[in-house]
Amino acid sequence: MKRPRPFTLLLAGAGLLLGGLILLPILALLLSSRPATLLSLLQSREILLALWITLLSAVIALPLIFALGLPSAYGLSRCSGRLRRSLEILLELPMVMPPVVAGLALLLAFGRRGLFGELLADFGVRIPFTLSAVVLAILFVVTPFFVRRCLVLFDGIDRRLEEASLLLGASQLQTFWYVTLPVVRRGLFAEAIMALAQSIGLFGVIILFAGNLPGRTQTLSLAIYSAFESDPFQAFALGTLLLLISLLLLAAVHLLAPPEGQHG
Amino acid sequence: MGNLICNLRHSLAHFELNLELSVAPGITILLGPNGAGKSSLLRLLAGLSKPESGQIQLGERPLFDADCSLDLPPEQRRIGMVFQDRCLFPHLDVSGNIGFGLKLRGAKRSEQHRRTAQLLEKLGIEHLATRNVATLSGGEQQKVALARSLASDPQLLLLDEPTAALDPSARSEIRRWLHAVLTELSIPTLLVTHDAEEVAYFRKRVAVMEQGQIVQCGSFHQLLREPASEFIARFLGVNHIPGEVEVVAGKPVFRSRGGSSFLAPFEKIAPGQAWLTVFPWDIALYHELPEGSPRNHLHARVQEVVILGDRVRITLVNDDKLVAEISTRGYQALGEPQTGEKLWAVFKAREARIENCVPARS
Structure with a gap:
């Protein structure tokens, strides 16, 4: 047998270390609570509410992310040059913003004494510390990532497919609906699930903008934070629950995502 | 429609x-x-x-x-x-x-x-x-x-x-x-x-x-x-030779840029810049110049031989270039000439076409 060369060993070593770094904590968390504990969690009203709010806000946010993100991503994929670079930088702003800072910024914009708070209050709309705040926070943080990934999908489409559709008499909207979207549909399914997974895990931005109000804005992540102060074991169990949801979503992504090289 | x-x-x-x-x-x-x-x-x-x-x-x-x-x-x-x-x-x-x-x-x-x-x-x-x-x-x-x-x-x-x-x-x-x-x-x-x-x-x-x-x-x-x-001629595989129509001893003659003289039907052709066109399949090849009727001929070296099924395309070059297309049988009868050999390319005056150059297109 040929002896592996030093560089190969270096790469394999780094890979193994990283793999361990990822898997060990996950394993530790999964081993921390017994299935019975997990089941008993689901009997607590407060936790069921937190689970409900987590899923509800993510599911409400998803169509909004699509409605805002898809046209933006498609529009951006048709831009080029300086305009496109500037818009991409705009998109990266929320991505590099620390989540806690994003929460503060949202509060300053839409809070009661914020830039638009009074205007909104005149219409009787109060966003902070409501479910709307959770959804808005999700939109703010997740949509840019979603747009970035959809941009890759749209950039991968052969433009001539759309031109062929136009020449067959389809309007631009029809072409978008009947050609562009169906061609990337598997990628879009995967992106939808990624967006859900990301929405479910948000913490910093929500705790600052929406607050940690059990039964109203407390999502599972926030419930873990609260539990950790009083009963760490419950926090571990909740963590396991959240992890399982994420793993389910991850599995779904890989079942629906296109196999390598089948895109575009 | x-x-x-x-x-x-x-x-x-x-x-x-x-x-x-x-x-x-x-x-x-x-x-x-x-x-x-x-x-x-x-x-x-x-x-x-x-x-x-x-x-x-x-x-x-x-x-x-x-x-x-x-x-x-x-x-x-x-x-x-x-x-x-x-x-x-x-x-x-x-x-x-x-x-x-x-x-x-x-x-x-x-x-x-x-x-x-x-x-x-x-x-x-x-x-x-x-x-x-x-x-x-x-x-x-x-x-x-x-x-x-x-x-x-x-x-x-x-x-x-x-x-x-x-x-x-x-x-x-x-x-x-x-x-x-x-x-x-x-x-x-x-x-x-x-x-x-x-x-x-x-x-x-x-x-x-x-x-x-x-x-x-x-x-x-x-x-x-x-x-x-x-x-276009090259594209279609037709010989297209640039040159000039001159009048020598009262008779028009086509002189190519490479210096060869060819005869063609000269009706309606004025002296001056002109093109001579001849189809590759109207050109015959010989080792010795045949005696007899006045023909256009060019003694040139074989530059390329391409066998296309039952036809063979032979490119001859001296100062002019001429492509001939003959049957495979004809090629065999010639002893399958290879690149570098010299051959006579011969075509009849009436198989050539001549045309005055059109002034450059606008």
């Missing part, structure tokens, strides 16, 4: 596309080397890019007019276009692809099925109806792409190098199929190719494009007999 009439100017990367073209119902071949601007022209016609100036008119309908800022979007032009790499919709099967245009125009599902089935049958591809387009061969994809375009009842059909991306065996089959299908159509059809063989196969009207301009337009035979430029 109406003619396509266009007159366009548009800057491309390395030259300007500047042309007038009229395409009558039936097949017209647009011939030109790679990079002549053929595909750009198709995109301009289809409305996928916008010309800087000019007009496009299809029958009674103006499609583009820079002067009155008319620019119909591609979906309203009713132009069918078959792309070189087909561009079938990967998310639809063959029937779905063909029915796409009908579905968009709100045809009822039953009508859609009927029309699709009709087209599939007419084009002889019923067996492909439910196939996934990714599993089709290149030739089959080409057929489906054409069917898809025809389903939308276009008033002009554009085909961009329909056989270029196919392997040679599929190419001849698709060529036959295209010929049969396209001749049935009553709309102007512009078939783009860079392959002179294709032109010879179709034997239809040809427009030759070079550097963004139409340099010649006419029947295949006109092209062969009177190629308007050396490029």
Whole structure:
């Protein structure tokens, strides 16, 4: 047998270390609570509410992310040059913003004494510390990532497919609906699930903008934070629950995502 | 059905596309080397890019007019276009692809099925109806792409190098199929190719494009007999020798740039710059110059021998260049000459054609 060369060993070593770094904590968390504990969690009203709010806000946010993100991503994929670079930088702003800072910024914009708070209050709309705040926070943080990934999908489409559709008499909207979207549909399914997974895990931005109000804005992540102060074991169990949801979503992504090289 | 009439100017990367073209119902071949601007022209016609100036008119309908800022979007032009790499919709099967245009125009599902089935049958591809387009061969994809375009009842059909991306065996089959299908159509059809063989196969009207301009337009035979430029002649494999007509002792004679003298029918030819054209198959080759009738001859070295089935194409070079095409039997009778050997190329004066150079085209 040929002896592996030093560089190969270096790469394999780094890979193994990283793999361990990822898997060990996950394993530790999964081993921390017994299935019975997990089941008993689901009997607590407060936790069921937190689970409900987590899923509800993510599911409400998803169509909004699509409605805002898809046209933006498609529009951006048709831009080029300086305009496109500037818009991409705009998109990266929320991505590099620390989540806690994003929460503060949202509060300053839409809070009661914020830039638009009074205007909104005149219409009787109060966003902070409501479910709307959770959804808005999700939109703010997740949509840019979603747009970035959809941009890759749209950039991968052969433009001539759309031109062929136009020449067959389809309007631009029809072409978008009947050609562009169906061609990337598997990628879009995967992106939808990624967006859900990301929405479910948000913490910093929500705790600052929406607050940690059990039964109203407390999502599972926030419930873990609260539990950790009083009963760490419950926090571990909740963590396991959240992890399982994420793993389910991850599995779904890989079942629906296109196999390598089948895109575009 | 109406003619396509266009007159366009548009800057491309390395030259300007500047042309007038009229395409009558039936097949017209647009011939030109790679990079002549053929595909750009198709995109301009289809409305996928916008010309800087000019007009496009299809029958009674103006499609583009820079002067009155008319620019119909591609979906309203009713132009069918078959792309070189087909561009079938990967998310639809063959029937779905063909029915796409009908579905968009709100045809009822039953009508859609009927029309699709009709087209599939007419084009002889019923067996492909439910196939996934990714599993089709290149030739089959080409057929489906054409069917898809025809389903939308276009008033002009554009085909961009329909056989270029196919392997040679599929190419001849698709060529036959295209010929049969396209001749049935009553709309102007512009078939783009860079392959002179294709032109010879179709034997239809040809427009030759070079550097963004139409340099010649006419029947295949006109092209062969009177190629308007050396490029066209070379493209078609016709000998095209530049030179000058001089009067020597009261008689006209053609003197090539390489210094050889040739005779040709000189009626209507004025002294001055001229082209001499002779078909490769009208040239005979000998080891010794035969005695007898006054003939045009050139003693030259064999530069290249290409065996094309039962024909052999031999390029002879001294200061002039002459391509001869003889039968394989004739080639064997000559003792299968190889590169470097010297041979006599001989052709009759009346087999040569001579033409005064047209002043450079504007």
